Amino acid sequence: MAYGGTGKILRVDLTRASVSVQEFGEDLYRLYPGGRALAGYFLLKVPRGADPLGPANALVLAPGLLTGAPLSTATRFTAAAKSPLTGAYGESEAGGYWGPELRMAGFDAIVITGRAERPVYLWVHDGQAEIRDAGHLWKRDPEEAQETIRQELGDKMIRVLQIGLGGENLVRYAALVHELRHYNGRTGMGAVMGSKNLKAVAVRGSGHYLDLAHNPQALAELGRTLAKKVKEHPQSWDMQVKGTPMLVGGLNAAGILPTRNFRQGVFEGVDKVRWEAYEKELLTARRSCYACAVRCKREIAVNDRYQVSSSYGGPEYEAIAGFSSNCGVDDLQAVAKANELCGRYTLDTISTSSSISFAMECFEHGLIGLEETGGIELRFGNTDAMLKMIDLIARREGLGNLLAEGTRHAAEVIGGDAHYFAMQVKGMELAMHDPRGKVSVGLGYAISETGADHITAFHDTLFANPASITFQSAAPLGITEALPARELSSKKAAIYAVGENWSSLGRVIGFCYFGPAPRSFIQVDEVVSAVRAATGWEVTVQDLVRIGERATNLARAFNAREGFSRKDDTLPDRLFAPLENGPLAGVGISREEFEQAMTALYIAKGWNPETGMPTRDRLKALDIEWAADAMEAA
Amino acid sequence: MRLHLGGHLAWYDPQKRSWLELPLPDPTSLVELVRQLRLPEGEIAVVAVNGRAARLEEAIVSDGDRVELYPPLGGGS
Numbered sequence: 001m002a003y004g005g006t007g008k009i010l011r012v013d014l015t016r017a018s019v020s021v022q023e024f025g026e027d028l029y030r031l032y033p034g035g036r037a038l039a040g041y042f043l044l045k046v047p048r049g050a051d052p053l054g055p056a057n058a059l060v061l062a063p064g065l066l067t068g069a070p071l072s073t074a075t076r077f078t079a080a081a082k083s084p085l086t087g088a089y090g091e092s093e094a095g096g097y098w099g100p101e102l103r104m105a106g107f108d109a110i111v112i113t114g115r116a117e118r119p120v121y122l123w124v125h126d127g128q129a130e131i132r133d134a135g136h137l138w139k140r141d142p143e144e145a146q147e148t149i150r151q152e153l154g155d156k157m158i159r160v161l162q163i164g165l166g167g168e169n170l171v172r173y174a175a176l177v178h179e180l181r182h183y184n185g186r187t188g189m190g191a192v193m194g195s196k197n198l199k200a201v202a203v204r205g206s207g208h209y210l211d212l213a214h215n216p217q218a219l220a221e222l223g224r225t226l227a228k229k230v231k232e233h234p235q236s237w238d239m240q241v242k243g244t245p246m247l248v249g250g251l252n253a254a255g256i257l258p259t260r261n262f263r264q265g266v267f268e269g270v271d272k273v274r275w276e277a278y279e280k281e282l283l284t285a286r287r288s289c290y291a292c293a294v295r296c297k298r299e300i301a302v303n304d305r306y307q308v309s310s311s312y313g314g315p316e317y318e319a320i321a322g323f324s325s326n327c328g329v330d331d332l333q334a335v336a337k338a339n340e341l342c343g344r345y346t347l348d349t350i351s352t353s354s355s356i357s358f359a360m361e362c363f364e365h366g367l368i369g370l371e372e373t374g375g376i377e378l379r380f381g382n383t384d385a386m387l388k389m390i391d392l393i394a395r396r397e398g399l400g401n402l403l404a405e406g407t408r409h410a411a412e413v414i415g416g417d418a419h420y421f422a423m424q425v426k427g428m429e430l431a432m433h434d435p436r437g438k439v440s441v442g443l444g445y446a447i448s449e450t451g452a453d454h455i456t457a458f459h460d461t462l463f464a465n466p467a468s469i470t471f472q473s474a475a476p477l478g479i480t481e482a483l484p485a486r487e488l489s490s491k492k493a494a495i496y497a498v499g500e501n502w503s504s505l506g507r508v509i510g511f512c513y514f515g516p517a518p519r520s521f522i523q524v525d526e527v528v529s530a531v532r533a534a535t536g537w538e539v540t541v542q543d544l545v546r547i548g549e550r551a552t553n554l555a556r557a558f559n560a561r562e563g564f565s566r567k568d569d570t571l572p573d574r575l576f577a578p579l580e581n582g583p584l585a586g587v588g589i590s591r592e593e594f595e596q597a598m599t600a601l602y603i604a605k606g607w608n609p610e611t612g613m614p615t616r617d618r619l620k621a622l623d624i625e626w627a628a629d630a631m632e633a634a
Numbered sequence: 635m636r637l638h639l640g641g642h643l644a645w646y647d648p649q650k651r652s653w654l655e656l657p658l659p660d661p662t663s664l665v666e667l668v669r670q671l672r673l674p675e676g677e678i679a680v681v682a683v684n685g686r687a688a689r690l691e692e693a694i695v696s697d698g699d700r701v702e703l704y705p706p707l708g709g710g711s
Contacts, residue, residue: 582687
């Protein structure tokens with residue numbers, strides 16, 4: 001019976017230059033139905049203590065259960081491996097077209113191990129795979145590499161997932177990119193790919209998702225219903241018209257737009273970098289991911305103060321805040337240039353910009369000087385210095401070589417108070433969301449297996465007003481009490497835990513963060529309907545929440561095996577100190593309240609509050625007792 | 635007065651405008667203005683008047699003010 005999956009995993013051993021197909025039947029897929037669930041399943045089989053940049057690490061590329069279905073926002077795939085940035089479980093999702101294409105090529109995932117002797121790329125098409133020479137592609141920009149691969153394989157529609165210079169040079173927060181504008185940005189998956197001498201994974205398939213679905217008619221009908229809803233729902237309409245750049249003005253007004261390395265929450269130059277300026281100075285078009293009617297991707301062109309290639313897409317909110325307010329830069333064209341450079345070099349815009357704002361603060365405090373920067377006045381607001389540093393990081397030259405290791409390591413080398421300026425958790429830099437104004441984002445930064453990730457759950461603001469559409473749409477998940485955005489309590493921890501499981505579910509089945517409620521327009525019962533139509537499984541909301549919870553527990557078990565514990569679930573000291581300006585001036589997070597809420601959170605998740613790790617009972621209840629065995633074997 | 639309907643608040647304006655120019659002969663209660671414009675109060679999470687944070691229920695606005703309203707903002711890529 002059709003259930004949405006192909007039943008096949010492509011296994012690639014680059015050391016042996018071999019490819020094989022592993023059968024992965026419906027019974028297993030029910031437990032690990034794509035995305036981060038499949039990633040957790042395979043990563044727990046990586047030898048404990050493996051070098052993230054060594055051949056034993058596995059790179060898992062896995063579309064979600066619904067990825068490729070004709071449903072708006074069901075486009076995502078997971079890239080996962082042990083992270084070279086954190087040493088912990090690493091994971092990053094991207095939308096776009098590559099995930100659907102892999103499903104159409106006949107695979108539920110690719111698991112890549114080993115290390116090729118020379119640069120290679122992988123060519124996957126309709127159930128077949130081959131390893132091909134990439135000597136002529138190494139050190140080539142993604143744009144050129146993509147064009148070359150398409151030409152030599154004779155198909156312009158091939159989807160090329162690849163690394164640029166940052167990945168080849170093993171920058172520990174290097175990203176993956178496909179179609180030159182869809183990024184698996186976080187946790188350094190590009191460095192893992194680079195360490196394997198793997199330039200690209202090119203995919204083409206002629207299959208159709210509906211041929212894999214249990215009830216294709218129902219799925220197609222739901223897809224049409226959702227597409228019509230996009231313009232009728234305020235949140236999806238907003239994403240289409242403005243996209244994520246609209247966050248800049250609102251977060252600044254709320255006093256939590258990260259500014260000058262999170263010292264401040266209000267940026268005096270905000271009017272030059274907010275959405276209205278973006279629309280006027282940068283925007284040329286709106287684009288979509290596969291079969292998505294939201295169309296939240298921005299296309300840009302700049303031929304003015306800076307020359308910005310239109311090939312790598314427009315900056316999202318995270319890149320705008322990271323390279324503008326958080327570096328003290330009020331030039332949106334420079335931000336667009338920074339975003340283009342990160343695209344060209346395949347660098348995570350969050351960690352790259354945060355590494356630079358960290359270095360700017362170190363420079364202003366005299367912890368590094370002109371000798372270390374190579375004569376660059378690396379001060380907040382110095383636009384040219386910021387852009388130069390991106391080049392140096394990608395090339396691993398001068399100070400860039402140190403910053404390419406991430407802020408945690410760089411702070412250890414610089415010494416003094418530098419650790420205070422490193423805005424990271426478990427080694428991964430904070431996204432551009434300040435938990436001092438929405439505290440459960442801080443719970444997420446702390447507890448996330450990957451480090452400071454902002455989409456582990458839903459931000460407090462969505463549940464602060466009982467009359468809001470976001471709060472009301474969360475009722476089917478069991479969120480029934482509105483709490484102030486800055487309340488840090490056991491009740492807030494309970495809401496976080498519910499949201500975390502639901503968000504995790506999205507990353508298992510392939511929905512974008514901007515699809516399902518409470519963040520946007522696809523209601524909880526519609527998510528259930530989609531899974532039922534695709535699989536034929538008579539699942540409930542509770543069943544889906546358990547799928548999300550299971551995936552998180554697999555990631556947690558991976559970290560337990562690597563020696564992580566509650567002590568690693570913390571926040572940078574700066575977040576416990578007050579903001580310097582704006583409506584939240586003087587506000588910091590209470591350490592006591594934070595620790596109490598974390599204890600409540602572990603208990604809510606069925607974990608040991610002393611170690612912060614899953615209990616055997618909880619893992620057994622989630623049908624993954626083997627993960628407890630894996631943890632204890634360590 | 636310039637009124638900004640941030641984020642998806644602009645969806646509630648019949649013309650989907652993000653910025654409105656409103657003549658205000660006299661100082662006016664902001665919440666009354668919001669009701670006149672048929673904006674959903676439950677969707678207004680952040681208010682700023684001339685760049686300073688304000689409370690919807692308490693703010694009095696005048697001609698020449700720049701008023702910004704934002705919905706709950708939930709993060710993203």
